[in-house]
Amino acid sequence: MTSWNTEAIELLERKPKQQNWGARRAAKDKKYKSSSQLVDDYIVLDFETTGLRAGADKIIQIGAIRYVNHEVKDMFNTFINPFRHIPETVTRLTGISNETVELAPSINQKIEELLEFIGDLPIIAHNASFDMGFLYALDNIDGISIPEYIVIDTVKLARKKITEAPNHKLTTLTEFLQLEHDAHDAIGDCVATAAIYQYCVKKHF
Template sequence: MGILQRFLGKITKRDKDVDAPVNKEDLANSSDTKSHLKDHKDIEIPPITVTVEYSSSSRTNKKTESSSSSHYTYQKATFTPDDYVVLDFETTGLSPEKDAIIQIGAIRFRNHHPIEEFVSFVNPRRPIPPKITDITGITNEDVKNAPTTEEILPDFIQFLKDDVLIAHNAPFDMKFLLSNVQRLGIEKPKNLVIDTLSLARKYIAETPNHQLETLKQWLQLDLSSHHALDDCWACAAVYQTCQKRRKEKFHLSDDEKQAYDTVIRILNDHNRDTSLVRYSRTSTYLDIQAFYSFARIKLTGRKKYLLSKRLEQEIIELCPGVVCEPASKNETGQTRILIQTPDDLLLVSPLIVKEFDKALRSMEDYRKYVGKAEKVIEDYLSL
C-alpha cells in the first residue's frame, strides 16, 4: 500500500520509504542487487487454482458499534514461523473508518509452500474514486456484483483461522480488518501479526527504500502492483527472504549456544530478569544484549575471549584469577579476558552481571530522554 499512501500524501516519512519509485533497470544493474540474487533465487511463486466463491445471500450480523482506536490493537509475533497467512486489502482510501475495502487477497502457507488462497472483489456500496482506480486498476464495474463487506468478511475471518498473519505495512491492513470486524459485531480475531515492512528495514539494506514496489523490483518478481493477490505473493517473497537472512544472522555454533546459555544462567543465578536479553552475531563475535550490548564474546579462531571496555586492573579486582591481555586497536574494547571454553564465562560472573545492570540503566535513560524510544525498544524486542 506504500504507493497509495504516498500518492494521497498522508504517509509519515521513515527512512526513505516514501521516496519516488526506483527505476527497475537501475536496481537490476546495481552491484548490490546482483550480489544478493542468490538470497532469493530459490523463491518460487507456483500457480494456485483454488478459488473462493460467494452467494449473494445476506447475513444476519450482530449489533454494530463504532470503531475505536483501542480496537485497532493487535499482538505482534516474536518469532518467524514457517506456517502463516499473507493478506492484503485494496481500499477506497486511507481511513479505516471512512473508506471501504474493494478487494481482499490472502494466501495460506505451510512450510513456506502455498496451499490455499482467498481472493475476491468487494462491493464498497459507493463509487470508487478515480484516483484509486488509476492506482489499483479496480473499477466500479469490477465490484458491482461482488459481495459486500458484510457478506464476505465472516468467511474471510474463518479462512484466517488462528494462523500468524503477515502483511506489508501491517498496521494499514489490520486497521481495516479490525475496524470492519468491530462495525459488524464480529468477534475480534486474536491472530499474531508480522509486518514485512519492519522486517525489510531490518534485514534488507540494499534497497533505497522498503516500499513493496521497490522490494518487488529488487526481488525481480514479475507481478502487478496494487492487486491484492499479487501483493500477497510479493509480501510472501519479502518475508521468506527476511526469514532466511534472520536465520543466517542468528544461527549459533555449539560453542556460541553454550556461551549464550551460560550468560543466561549467570543472570538467573543473580536474580536478574532475562526477558530483555537478545543476541546477534557477526563473523567474529557473539554479541549478547539487553538493548545495549553487555557481553561481546569471540569463540572462533586461535584465541577465545570476552571483550571488555574496562581496564585490566578493574577486571581483576572484580574477577580475581582471570587472564587478560590488551585488545587490538581495531576492536571496540580495552581488554580481552581469555577463556578456554564457554563455561569459563562463569569465572567472570560479577563482570557480566555488572555490565548487564549498566545496560539496563542505559536503556532506562534512553527511554526517559529520547522521544521515539518506545518504538525503538519495541523494534528491538520484536523479530
C-alpha cells in the first residue's frame, strides 16, 4: 500500500463522530423530492469530492449553473478546502490537488452562498443521489439547514429517453450525443448534464 493511501485511511479513521452521524442521516433520510416533471427553469449542480461516501468524504469543488428557459443566467464555481488529504487517485481524475485547495474557502464559508444561488428552483444532477447525499450530509451540522429540494436525475431521465446508449454514465452519454465535455470538473459536468437534460426535453415533445 502506498504512503498516500495509508495517510488517507488514517485520516478517514479520525473523522469526527458528528460527520459519521451526517453520513448515516443522509443515507437514512431522503429529504429531497425526486421528480420526473420537466421544467424550463432550474439549477444544475455537481460536486467533486475526496471520495464516494457522503458525510465521511468531503466536497472539494462546487459547480452550479442557473438556467432560465434553458438558457444560462448565472454560474457558481468554487474550490473547497476539505481540510484533509486528497487521494492521488482523485487528483488524477479531477486535476484537483492538495495545493489547489490549500487557500480555498471551507464548505461552511460557501454553503449559505450556494443555497442562496439555488433559491427555490428545482435541482438537476446526473446520478443525483450522489450529489444530494453530499449536500444533505451537511444538514443540521454547525447550524446549516438544507431545504427540501425538488430534484430531477438525468440518469433516470436518460434511461427513458436515450435508450440507444450503451450505458447512461455521463461520459458515455456525452460521447454518444457527441457533446463537448470537460469531464470531472464540476462546471464541465454541469454543462454536460444540462445538455443531456435539454436533449431529453426536446425528445419528449
